[in-house]
Amino acid sequence: MHPPTPADIRAAAERIRPLAQRTPVLTCASFDTQAGTHAVFKCENFQKGGAFKIRGASNLVLSIPKEELGRGVITYSSGNHAQATAIAARHVGTMATIVMPEDAPRSKLEATRAQGARVVTYNRFQESREAIAARLLEETRATLVPPFDHPLTIAGQGTVALELLEQAQALDALITPVGGGGLLSGCAIMAKEINARIRVFGAEPARANDTYLSFQAGQRVSIPLPDTIADGLRSQQPGEITFSVVRRLAEAILLVSEEEIRAAVKFLLLRLKILVEPSGAVAAAAVLFGKLPAGIRSIGVVLSGGNLDFEQLANF
Amino acid sequence: MHPPTPADIRAAAERIRPLAQRTPVLTCASFDTQAGTHAVFKCENFQKGGAFKIRGASNLVLSIPKEELGRGVITYSSGNHAQATAIAARHVGTMATIVMPEDAPRSKLEATRAQGARVVTYNRFQESREAIAARLLEETRATLVPPFDHPLTIAGQGTVALELLEQAQALDALITPVGGGGLLSGCAIMAKEINARIRVFGAEPARANDTYLSFQAGQRVSIPLPDTIADGLRSQQPGEITFSVVRRLAEAILLVSEEEIRAAVKFLLLRLKILVEPSGAVAAAAVLFGKLPAGIRSIGVVLSGGNLDFEQLANF
Numbered sequence: 001m002h003p004p005t006p007a008d009i010r011a012a013a014e015r016i017r018p019l020a021q022r023t024p025v026l027t028c029a030s031f032d033t034q035a036g037t038h039a040v041f042k043c044e045n046f047q048k049g050g051a052f053k054i055r056g057a058s059n060l061v062l063s064i065p066k067e068e069l070g071r072g073v074i075t076y077s078s079g080n081h082a083q084a085t086a087i088a089a090r091h092v093g094t095m096a097t098i099v100m101p102e103d104a105p106r107s108k109l110e111a112t113r114a115q116g117a118r119v120v121t122y123n124r125f126q127e128s129r130e131a132i133a134a135r136l137l138e139e140t141r142a143t144l145v146p147p148f149d150h151p152l153t154i155a156g157q158g159t160v161a162l163e164l165l166e167q168a169q170a171l172d173a174l175i176t177p178v179g180g181g182g183l184l185s186g187c188a189i190m191a192k193e194i195n196a197r198i199r200v201f202g203a204e205p206a207r208a209n210d211t212y213l214s215f216q217a218g219q220r221v222s223i224p225l226p227d228t229i230a231d232g233l234r235s236q237q238p239g240e241i242t243f244s245v246v247r248r249l250a251e252a253i254l255l256v257s258e259e260e261i262r263a264a265v266k267f268l269l270l271r272l273k274i275l276v277e278p279s280g281a282v283a284a285a286a287v288l289f290g291k292l293p294a295g296i297r298s299i300g301v302v303l304s305g306g307n308l309d310f311e312q313l314a315n316f
Numbered sequence: 317m318h319p320p321t322p323a324d325i326r327a328a329a330e331r332i333r334p335l336a337q338r339t340p341v342l343t344c345a346s347f348d349t350q351a352g353t354h355a356v357f358k359c360e361n362f363q364k365g366g367a368f369k370i371r372g373a374s375n376l377v378l379s380i381p382k383e384e385l386g387r388g389v390i391t392y393s394s395g396n397h398a399q400a401t402a403i404a405a406r407h408v409g410t411m412a413t414i415v416m417p418e419d420a421p422r423s424k425l426e427a428t429r430a431q432g433a434r435v436v437t438y439n440r441f442q443e444s445r446e447a448i449a450a451r452l453l454e455e456t457r458a459t460l461v462p463p464f465d466h467p468l469t470i471a472g473q474g475t476v477a478l479e480l481l482e483q484a485q486a487l488d489a490l491i492t493p494v495g496g497g498g499l500l501s502g503c504a505i506m507a508k509e510i511n512a513r514i515r516v517f518g519a520e521p522a523r524a525n526d527t528y529l530s531f532q533a534g535q536r537v538s539i540p541l542p543d544t545i546a547d548g549l550r551s552q553q554p555g556e557i558t559f560s561v562v563r564r565l566a567e568a569i570l571l572v573s574e575e576e577i578r579a580a581v582k583f584l585l586l587r588l589k590i591l592v593e594p595s596g597a598v599a600a601a602a603v604l605f606g607k608l609p610a611g612i613r614s615i616g617v618v619l620s621g622g623n624l625d626f627e628q629l630a631n632f
Contacts, residue, residue, distance in 0.1 A: 024340055107586070273362055310582060310586060314629070314631075
């Protein structure tokens, strides 16, 4: 399958309008002072379902032919994509089955069930979510909603950049967190079409550096199950389609430590007064802690989600 | 002195434009479901200085005649008005002296000093802030910037309602937190002029119910030093000017418990993904916990500030 085109992303923006909100952008003078560059934050933590994932999930679910919809949809996800798929399935009136790790944040498990989805849990260290999903797919003949490596998913995520570059003109650069690469690849395709000279970066936890290593190697590299506070970015390998885009359009993948991620969450909370989950704050952490190359005067920073348990936050 | 007119509030909106931001409004479907009414949140936690106070303080400071500016400004405040006065003073290039309780939240003391102000601390239980301020005023002949009971302060705070009713049309009602009453009275004057049928409410901690008691009595009542988590609402008596407006234009003062305030802060944090301080969440708490009379289909809810220590939040 080929990556989506900018036209596919524009079509996705129309398609997902009933489900995805146009999230606001925020700026913060004290962030800019500390970071040494002007940041414009795209607040996907305010998105329906608490993360950008509704964009990709609803673009795919809303594209399923009517005759196949009745068999339901299936996905696997640590949380935000699960909730997004459940919301999209409920919207079109079909059943969602979600394969989730049994140690996913409680808030994410509960929110997914609250959307009417069937949740099948598994042990991350002993079982393969793909294998469980494959078995369920065979049983039900439902449609798989891949969390990142599908043209429709990527096109949905790319609408983040479409909106951001309408809301904030003349940015030198754009940066997003990287898990499987759906958000980064979709945003890169769209941003480069709007402004061919924009510089595109991904940000990854140093402890979950599969895309960084792949980027250095020039091919997809697989890593052991990562342990990071950024629970949404625990992918072990970038997607095939997503990586083909990231490799071509991103300038670099920037790494941040666990401590930098925590500090960024706190900064966004206490200064910008917004709650961003660790996975969602990784790009902001990279900018705040000086990982960018020199010469970038302004940058769009995607805050990709805000789903965090209070207990987890209180222990920061 | 007389309360400001709607024209005074519109003039304030023009005057404070260089200093106060037009803050966004947010909505939240799950809040509406739980509250049983549609709430539109005016996010003054995103305001410069982290609270609405910059509006009133800058309206007054920007009105000081040039020949008096050089002698500086003085105020007393538990925090947000202090920081706002410091910001406004720095903007016009004069010195601010701020009388603050020595047990004010550390973040507020530090933020005030960071704005270049001189901070004079006192013991809330043993000393009178008004007496200290009066002595300093005599020594310096500086201009007092009252935290609430002044027509220019009230006019500045009223710009919150002016913006909110432009951003959200056709609201049945409006509710704000009440400390000294500057925000509520300014908003009431403006809202009633825009829509004579709008219903106006104040919300107060049950433990700091000076305006509630005054409202019931039909005259200003004084209470002992209140103990509430809402540190910005620890006034012992409503202002003379503010109460004359509140008595005339507000329909009721609604009381909330400490537990309800904490729960509202958590709800706003985990669902709306925004940080609101306890004082700033009191109006949201009143709506969320069903204190409104029946028949209100939509309400503007002022979230008045977001300055909170991380340690305080973590202990919620």
